[in-house]
Every structure is written in C-alpha cells, then in structure tokens.
Amino acid sequence: YVPGYRLAAHLVAQHLGLDLGQYVPKLTLAFMACFAGRRLWQMLWKGLSRLCTATISFSQKDEAYNHILFWMARHKPVIPVNRFVGDTEYHSADDEDGEEEDETTLVQPPVSEHDDWRKTIARLQRSFIRLQHDAGNHYYWYCGRLIRTTSIPGEGNQQGLLRLTILGGGQALLKKFAYEAQAIWREHIKNFTLIFTNTHRWGCDYRDRATRRKPRALSTVVMDEVPKTAFLKDVQAYLHLKTRAWYNTRGIPYRRGYLLHGPPGTGKTSLCFAAAGYFSLPLYTLNLAMEELTDNGLTRLFNQLPQRCIVLIEDVDCVGISQDRAMDSTKSASDSITLSGLLNVLDGVAAREGHILMMTTNHIENLDEALTRHGRIDMKIEYGYAGTSSIKDLFMCIYSTVEGESSPSPVSTETLENAVREFASLVPSGELSGAEIQGYLLKHKNCYQSAIDGVTAWLKETETIREKRRK
Numbered sequence: 001y002v003p004g005y006r007l008a009a010h011l012v013a014q015h016l017g018l019d020l021g022q023y024v025p026k027l028t029l030a031f032m033a034c035f036a037g038r039r040l041w042q043m044l045w046k047g048l049s050r051l052c053t054a055t056i057s058f059s060q061k062d063e064a065y066n067h068i069l070f071w072m073a074r075h076k077p078v079i080p081v082n083r084f085v086g087d088t089e090y091h092s093a094d095d096e097d098g099e100e101e102d103e104t105t106l107v108q109p110p111v112s113e114h115d116d117w118r119k120t121i122a123r124l125q126r127s128f129i130r131l132q133h134d135a136g137n138h139y140y141w142y143c144g145r146l147i148r149t150t151s152i153p154g155e156g157n158q159q160g161l162l163r164l165t166i167l168g169g170g171q172a173l174l175k176k177f178a179y180e181a182q183a184i185w186r187e188h189i190k191n192f193t194l195i196f197t198n199t200h201r202w203g204c205d206y207r208d209r210a211t212r213r214k215p216r217a218l219s220t221v222v223m224d225e226v227p228k229t230a231f232l233k234d235v236q237a238y239l240h241l242k243t244r245a246w247y248n249t250r251g252i253p254y255r256r257g258y259l260l261h262g263p264p265g266t267g268k269t270s271l272c273f274a275a276a277g278y279f280s281l282p283l284y285t286l287n288l289a290m291e292e293l294t295d296n297g298l299t300r301l302f303n304q305l306p307q308r309c310i311v312l313i314e315d316v317d318c319v320g321i322s323q324d325r326a327m328d329s330t331k332s333a334s335d336s337i338t339l340s341g342l343l344n345v346l347d348g349v350a351a352r353e354g355h356i357l358m359m360t361t362n363h364i365e366n367l368d369e370a371l372t373r374h375g376r377i378d379m380k381i382e383y384g385y386a387g388t389s390s391i392k393d394l395f396m397c398i399y400s401t402v403e404g405e406s407s408p409s410p411v412s413t414e415t416l417e418n419a420v421r422e423f424a425s426l427v428p429s430g431e432l433s434g435a436e437i438q439g440y441l442l443k444h445k446n447c448y449q450s451a452i453d454g455v456t457a458w459l460k461e462t463e464t465i466r467e468k469r470r471k
Helices: 005-016 020-052 063-073 096-100 113-125 171-189 225-238 243-249 268-278 295-303 325-330 339-347 388-399 413-426 434-443 448-453 455-461 463-470
Strands: 053-059 084-090 127-133 136-142 145-152 161-167 193-199 211-213 256-261 283-285 310-313 356-361 379-382
Touching: 020 053, 053 063, 053 171, 063 127, 063 161, 063 171, 161 171, 193 268, 225 256, 225 268, 225 379, 256 268, 268 283, 268 310, 268 356, 295 339, 388 413, 388 434, 388 448, 413 448, 413 455, 434 448, 448 455, 455 463
Parallel strands: 193 283, 256 356, 256 379, 283 310, 310 356
Antiparallel strands: 053 161, 084 127, 136 145, 145 161, 193 211
16 A cells, blocks of 8 residues: 555546556566666676775875875876865965966066065965865876775864775785875975974874975084084984894884973074984974873874984973972873873883984973983983174174075175174173074174174173173
8 A cells, every 4th residue: 555646546547548557567667677776786896896996095194195185186187176175375485386376476576675575575475275176086097097086074083084996906006106106295395394293183193284394404503513413423323224223133222312401592493403304304393281182192192103203392391291200190191291101102111213302491400310311311412502603603694695595795705704703702602592693683684794883782782681691
C-alpha cells in the first residue's frame, strides 16, 4: 500500500488517459536497475582504483603539505581552476611574491626625493592577494601520469589533509613527486632564513607558514672575534657528517647547547639569527611565556623539531621558571611549564637529538644550576658593553660601502678610517651597549661627521645610565 497512490492513479487516468498500474512495475524495475548499476560501478571503480592507483595523504602540519601546495601553484592543472582561496597579506621586501607585481611600479624613476619616498611608503603599505586552489579535486600531468590532488579542509581543531592519487603509478612515483616538490621548495627558499614560531593550535604546534628573512651576515654581528670564532668552529664541528656517528659509538647524546648571557642590547639574539643564515638552518623560536603552553605541549614542540635546526629560547630567566625547584612539586603538567619539564625535553631519556639549542638571558645568576650544567649547556658566551674594537666595527658597519649597494659611499677608505679612530676615541669603552651606539649612529647615518660632532652632547644625555653601570 502506497499512500496517495489511488489519487495519483485517478488523476493520471483522468487527465492523461494512462493506466498507471501498467507503468509502475516497469518504473520500479528501471529504478532498481539504475541503483544496482550504480552500486556495481562504484564497486568496480573502487576495485580498479586499488589496482591501478596509489594514494598518499599529508596532514596540514606536515612539511610536505606546503611543498606540494607550492608545486601546485607553479604548475598548470589539466582542468582550469576557477575557484580559489584568497589570503590577503602586506607586501614585504623579503617576500618572494614580489615578482608577481607589476614591474612598472617598481622601476619608475622618481620625480623628486620626496615623491620617491611617498611612492615607496605607498607600495609597502599595499596589500596583495595570495591565491591557493579551493578545496576539492584538481588534476595535473606528472611524468606522463595523471595525478589528482584532493584538498580536505580541517574543522575546528582538526587538521586539514592533502591527498595525492596517481593513476598507473605506485609508491616509487609518489615518493619521486614528493621529493621533487621538496626540491623545488628548497631551491626557492635557499636564499632565505626560515623562522618558525610556536602557536596554540591543534594543541601546541608550529605555525604552518614560516617567516622568511634575508640571512644576516656574520660580519654585521658586532662582538669580540675570539668567542665568535670559537662558537662558529664548535657549531661547524658539531654539524660535521661524521660527528653524529662519533657521539653514538661513545654513547653520548648528540646534542649541543649554548647560553648567551649579558646586558640587554649587546647582540645575543643577533648572533643566533646570523648563525642560522650562515649554516643554512631553520630557526625555531620557542615562546615559553605563552599562557597555554604546558610541559606536555613543550614535549610535543620538541618532538616536532627536525634534526638539523637551531632552537632559540630568549630571555629564559623571564619565563616564570623558578630558580628553586621545590615549587615544581606543587604544579601539574597541565598547569604550566616547570623546570623539570624543561630539563626533560632538553636531555631526558626520550629527548630529541640533532638540533642546536641556544638560550639567551640578561641575568645568568637567576638561572638554576641544573639548567646551565655541562651536558645541557656546552658553551657559555658572555656579552658585555661595547669595547673599542666593537665601537669601531659599529661605525664601519654604518658608514662603509656594502657589497651590492646602489649608491656607494663617496668617502675614501683613508678618510673613513681616520673618522673611525676619532669616534672610538670619544666614546668610552665598556659603558654603552651595541644597540645604544647603533641607535645613535642611525640618527646620523647620512653624515659621519655629524655623528662625531654630536658625541659630547650624547654622552651628557647618557651620563646617568653610564654612571650606574660603572658602579
């Protein structure tokens, strides 16, 4: 019995002159045949897919996820894409997407100095749109085979997925594709230093998009050459291909830790960033003061580190880790970071190996001895206020001609060397930080003579601060 069948049959017979009873069995059979055919086709397609295709999936936090997205953005799909996801960003001089801008806006000759300044500011403030393919299926040709990419967005705390399916290929071809995407990405970012920061997403994780910065030359890091050279040689020896095997055969954990300590503004963080560029290593900065970060989250962050990277923990004395470990017993792993939790991720039984740990502090006396002992910290580099040699280096860094500079300095080398000696003789040694001296020189960056002439007035302004440091 079908509700409403009689009424429907009556209306059809009255208006169309058809006997619905004659057609119902035929329609039912046709419907059942379509349904069975569809199910049969699905089963057949599923079986053929298993035999003729290979599939691999990458989660959004996986490094390969961004590699493949980058590959997709640089290759033309088989079926033109007309649906995109836009991401608005502000233009950065270090961003690789600058080449997509209209070149005419970059090479127009300035009408005047002020007009050029206004154009530059307007260009830097202009945002641009980064386009990515919308979620769904997209098809590409690769090595004569058809590849389907399926983007599955995440919801809430769920991570997104990127699924690759290749027709007529197997595991080897999928690996080749992933490695090729990685190689294209590496070639693209080889002239940048990648900086990753931790974020409270999917628990505790690193941001899926790294900040890219032009590497800083080690020559611009102003510090005594003896500790700088010793540090570079130590890192270079640690990164040598045979070093890990040497550590393993002797049962020594393959780790290296450095503690940079000294007054603020003396260049501790600068050395970390410059070292990352010099050794072509990604830089992972850990913000231990993040409210949501716990011991469990910290363990997760360290477990995600690649084997070759620099881990930077700035101002480790200011993140609420007490010098007294007794209070740790009252804290839970789900409350916040404890000293014991930090020590465990640094050199616990299950601690990761292969990375370089760099910590900075303004007050080394506030750190627990367990944190700074040998095995966790292998080298301590003390920073002080700028000496005469550092003062000269800062002056030369500001006023000398840098390689690739569009407008070289008209000042001769001999004149500049005389100016360096004069400036260094006026500025007292060991009383001012490198940041303070650099800040003063930047006010006179276009005229070294005005910097020399203004030293006396500047020293009077800083007399109170320098007096406290002399005590």
